[in-house]
Amino acid sequence: MSSSLAIEPELDEAPSEEPRRADWLGHGRAAGWRDFKALPMPHRLDEKWRFSPVKDLDLSVYNRALPVPPAVREGLIGRCSGLAESAGRMVFANDHLVEREVYSKELARKGVIWAPIEKAAVEHEEIFRRHFMTQEVVLGSKKFAALHKAMVKSGVFLYVPRGVEVELPIEVFHWLHGAGASSFPHTLLVAEEMSKVTLIDYFESADADAPGFACGVNDLHLGPGANLTYVSVQNWSRKALSFQINSTVVSRDASALSMNLNLGAAVARAESVSRLVGTGGRSDMLAVTVASGAQQFDQRTLQDHQQPNTTSDLLYKNVLSDKARTIFSGLIRVEPHAHRTDAYQKVRNLLLSDDAEANSMPGLEILADEVRCSHGATSGQIDEEELFYLLSRGIPPPAAKKLVTAGFLNEVVERLPSRAVKDKLRGLIEARQ
Amino acid sequence: MNSLIIKDLHVSVAEREIVRGLDLEVERGKVHAIMGPNGSGKSTLAKVLGGHPDYRVTSGEVWMDGVNLLELEPDERSRKGLFLAFQYPSEVPGVSIANFLRAALQARLGEGEELEATDYYAKLYEKMALLEMDRSFTARSVNENFSGGEKKRNEILQMAMLEPSYGILDETDSGLDIDALKIVANGVNSLRGPELGILLITHYQRLLNFIVPDYVHVMMQGRIVLSGGKELAFELEEKGYDWVKEEAGELAAV
Incomplete structure (x- = not known):
């Protein structure tokens, strides 16, 4: 260094x-x-x-x-x-x-x-x-x-x-x-x-x-x-x-x-x-990460609610293969007078390899009342039953995994308002897989 | 040649033998129904034919139009003409029905061949009309937030699109009200023909009022214990399975 x-x-x-x-x-x-x-x-x-x-x-x-x-x-x-x-x-x-x-x-x-x-x-x-x-x-x-x-x-x-x-x-x-x-x-x-x-x-x-x-x-x-x-x-x-x-x-x-x-x-x-x-402001924070080889992605976030009646909704999804690594550290902070705040934070990791590593560190710091907050991070592999379902339709394993992965990430892409932008991002994700 | 032949099949799940010496032949153009009480091994038979990794064939053979089915991977079995309609179809979040089916059909084409989009959608809409499915269905994620009836219709839609030689329908009637059952049955009936053999797995006789089988088999304790024509189904409905148990017991004792 x-x-x-x-x-x-x-x-x-x-x-x-x-x-x-x-x-x-x-x-x-x-x-x-x-x-x-x-x-x-x-x-x-x-x-x-x-x-x-x-x-x-x-x-x-x-x-x-x-x-x-x-x-x-x-x-x-x-x-x-x-x-x-x-x-x-x-x-x-x-x-x-x-x-x-x-x-x-x-x-x-x-x-x-x-x-x-x-x-x-x-x-x-x-x-x-x-x-x-x-x-x-x-x-x-x-x-x-x-x-x-x-x-x-x-x-x-x-x-x-x-x-x-x-x-x-x-x-x-x-x-x-x-x-x-x-x-x-x-x-x-x-x-x-x-x-x-x-x-x-x-x-x-x-x-x-x-x-x-x-x-x-x-x-x-x-x-x-x-x-x-x-x-x-x-x-x-x-x-x-x-x-x-x-x-x-x-x-x-x-x-x-x-x-x-x-x-x-x-x-x-x-x-x-x-x-x-x-007051009344809203922020949607989205991310899609496709990590492969020895890539390392380090994502840090802060949802800072300074006023009442504000909303933030974070959804980050990572797909990891090979020896890739991801880090997520996110904090929701609701300041003392920021009542009636809605703050959500969701991180999902899809691990396609045993050697990949996803670290998630969600955090909350709530100093106000009447707050609706949730946060959660999960990591998992492709569901075996879901994979078998695709195979049973004649889709070969590599294509089946690609389809499941694209579907996993699609939940984030679908949050965008424009059809053209969604299609563009889906194309970039597909080309990258 | 043109049949699905199961010979003395034994199947274990987690070291427990579920299917114990099953023999059956399903010819193309015919509908065979397998009935039996819970735990008789019906669904295990469906899963093992599909090639599910949790089900282990310990002995026996399965031939599909002269091809050794047990040597094929699950996706190869499908491309060779086998179709399994699931009792509990999986959800595939974020993957639309249109994309899912396109991937399945694309897998049947040779390298460098591309599915023709116009023909594909024309066929898809035609089959959906048959199953009284709205076109907006194609954009929905596969089985996600589907009702029981929608899931089963979706299974038959896939069968219609993939045009298999043999369709194994595992408890396709479960969870359906009478209207949904009629729609699904109509869909299946419309696919009947000399090129398709159907194995209908069901617990209840009700389904067989709408999809009338050529043969009915009773499965108990992992094997077929009684076979007959469609009238056998009515007999089972009337007398229950206990009667067969006694008869099977006698057979076994002989």
Whole structure:
């Protein structure tokens, strides 16, 4: 384990034509770098890193990603496989914007801001600054959030004004190219009062076997009554190290549904926090993980009920084969005055191999009254009678297991509101099995 | 050649012998009913023919159209033309009936062959109409939250779609009210024909009013103790099984 980096932030990068950026984004960079260097690397005795493969977090082998040559760029744009219909699409390669297409009028409508963050930080400084990395990182990855802040170059800023509904999903592709390259993708979404939007992030490696490092931050802010569906498809190379720090802030009567589809990386850690800060808010936290080979997925969650009459519903499902490992640690916290809260947390592990290992650590911290809470984690193998039933219809064992597995994960996928998105995710899961 | 032949079959479950020397031949085009009291080994016979891993054949033979059935894996048995309608069909959460049946039919095609979607749905809807099943059924997860009647109809729907040479129907009448029983029986009757042999396993004579068998066998203590025509079923209904027990006892004593 080493916290020394082959990469260094571009602290002196302050071209004269962008003085305002140098003012504060550059300032944040320096602060992030200081914090990163000052904070300790995770230790296996740290409760927030319990069971984590902390010895595999060697950052010294990664380097700064270079801009990709035009021919490669075109190739990657061509490989972006999203939905048949979307409102728009942005493509990043090694943290450089390489394509931005707007397909739907709704997205071009007055008031919707959809721009790479380095542009948004300058052109919409006030609103950007009000939301950029304002959420405290509480699940263990403070050091990596600081690193992100120091290194972030690009990503998406999406601002949906009051009452605006964007019907079709917006898609963003992040490509990592080059052996040992690193990426710091950022997503900042602000959905104002009574707005509605769906955003999908795809994280992919150009070379499925190249080592790489990703350290991303997603911040989703929902105004009163806003409705957001957010999907992240983590499909980095099977040799990548990935950190994803997600936060959702749900205001009064707003509804957020987030889905993490975890397919790629050798070691991936995802921290997801939902903060219910207004009465009547709701957050659905979903995840599907397909773990095989020696992959390790480490998922940490917090459902933070700060106000009364709020609801959170977490459903995480993991399918493990070979020697794969998953870790889940989740906490439901209901603050003293957050009465009449409904909070659910359900983790299901399907073990397809005797060598696979699933660790689940559900937790509750309830300080209010009149609360409905349930949490539970189970692990099991494919039911023998169910398998025999499929075999008895002539379905060969490998196909039967695949079908049962897809069915197991389908319960999560079905929670998404859009048919097209559901079909897309099912296709990605099937291709991965 | 064209029959399912069971010769002196012995089956154990967890070291306990349940089927003890059973002989039976089911020809294609015929319906044989096996009746018998609880614990006579009827359902064990169905499971072992299907190839359930918990049931061990200790001796005997089973031939299906000249093929040694006991050498085949459960999925191979199905693809070779055997169908088992379960007494208690399993739930397959998250897998729709449409996808489940498509996978079963796809498994019957050669490598590189793809099931033709339009034909598939046309056939599926036709068979569903036969069983008075609503089309929305295809999107439901297999057997999940199904009523007893829906489960049994779903079993017969699968038989209709997979077109087996031999269908073994294990207590297909259990848990059905009279209306559901009629629908299921109509479905089975519509499949009857020279290419299909049916083995109907039941506890009650009631089912045989609707699916009239060619032969009736009585199973007790793991073997067939009495065989006859369809009228045998009425006799059993009238007199119960005790009478057969006495007669079987006499037979055994001879």
